[in-house]
Amino acid sequence: MSIPERLLDLGPHRVRMRLETPEIAPVVDHLYAGFPRHSADALADFTVGVRASGFLRRFIRQDAIGYCDTPAPFVPLPRESAMVVLEMILNWQCGMGSFRFLTLHAGVVAKGDAAVILPGLSGAGKSTLSIGLGYAGWRYFADEYALIGLEDGLVYPYPRPASLKNASIDIIAAQIGADAMSPRYPETAKGIVAYARAPADAVAAMAIPATPKLIAFPHFAPDAAPRAEPVIPTEALVLLINGSPNYLKLGALGFQAMTRLVRDVPAYRIHYARQEQADQLLQELLSRD
Amino acid sequence: LTQDLTHYAVTPGLLTAALGDLTCLFNPRSQTTHILPDDTLALLETLEAHPGDALSVSHALAVHADASAIEDLPVVVAQRLAELADMGLVVGSMAPAR
Numbered sequence: 345m346s347i348p349e350r351l352l353d354l355g356p357h358r359v360r361m362r363l364e365t366p367e368i369a370p371v372v373d374h375l376y377a378g379f380p381r382h383s384a385d386a387l388a389d390f391t392v393g394v395r396a397s398g399f400l401r402r403f404i405r406q407d408a409i410g411y412c413d414t415p416a417p418f419v420p421l422p423r424e425s426a427m428v429v430l431e432m433i434l435n436w437q438c439g440m441g442s443f444r445f446l447t448l449h450a451g452v453v454a455k456g457d458a459a460v461i462l463p464g465l466s467g468a469g470k471s472t473l474s475i476g477l478g479y480a481g482w483r484y485f486a487d488e489y490a491l492i493g494l495e496d497g498l499v500y501p502y503p504r505p506a507s508l509k510n511a512s513i514d515i516i517a518a519q520i521g522a523d524a525m526s527p528r529y530p531e532t533a534k535g536i537v538a539y540a541r542a543p544a545d546a547v548a549a550m551a552i553p554a555t556p557k558l559i560a561f562p563h564f565a566p567d568a569a570p571r572a573e574p575v576i577p578t579e580a581l582v583l584l585i586n587g588s589p590n591y592l593k594l595g596a597l598g599f600q601a602m603t604r605l606v607r608d609v610p611a612y613r614i615h616y617a618r619q620e621q622a623d624q625l626l627q628e629l630l631s632r633d
Numbered sequence: 634l635t636q637d638l639t640h641y642a643v644t645p646g647l648l649t650a651a652l653g654d655l656t657c658l659f660n661p662r663s664q665t666t667h668i669l670p671d672d673t674l675a676l677l678e679t680l681e682a683h684p685g686d687a688l689s690v691s692h693a694l695a696v697h698a699d700a701s702a703i704e705d706l707p708v709v710v711a712q713r714l715a716e717l718a719d720m721g722l723v724v725g726s727m728a729p730a731r
Contacts, residue, residue: 578652578655581652581666582668585666596648599666600650603657604650607652
């Protein structure tokens, strides 16, 4: 029996997804509707997949195990969370396996050609903010990785579904509608996880890069007064290096791309309690340029 | 100082970038990134053009980077070169580099 596959263009990457847990195929088709799809015999940049645990293991608990071209250190999750495994393994492969781009752990949105990079480690609120803004007048580029072109310094879209956790799920579902959401996956290390589909206009424009104009480290707090604080280039550099999966792999190319970015693009830390506040702050900061 | 005959040169392939008041350096040998005071850049640029021992580098620095006002410049340069050598950003040898 052949393994269900999806061969999709995800931003600058063509990815083969091998769905050995075929029950996630409808979810993949729902979340990735609109992404250019290719026949199985086409070439791919990356292959990622999810398989079920072996025969004996199934009598204890059936797990979903991810695999990809780049060795990955992930532990299995229950098979019910196979979609989470697929998204995690896609993140890993993109973050570690991209050699044409400096990858930064960051969300990205844009107004016209002006891209805003929203760096943050897991839990910083970058996914919620990125996808929320993407449905509120901004162009959604990514919720997980900013892809910085090594040669041109531009930001390339990678508009995969946004990964939302816990309270963020209801907030975004209320904004964009339940139809644009995946099922909820409860058994993960980060709590409940669900995915929000990228806006159709973001997918349609995913071949068009933008110029980085602003780096904004998001800091959400329910009682925060909206404000922005400058971040000096060297602090931005250290924070971005810490959040870059492939900086060390790229060597001198990574250094050149990273220093050019923090030298040319102003950086701020933004504090906000609501998406509209962050929206306004970002627009004000962009207008200073 | 006059007995210190260590001959210094910039580590081959070293990359530098000025970021505000600091200098960012990347050492391709160790694949490490360093952030150091901005005067490091002037010292490395001088050393790039005039590899040599601490005394000769301090003379070149005084001329090319207008550092003549620094008190005990040869001693300061010797200390900085030794620190940079410890970090692998410059290489020291007992024989002049060819």
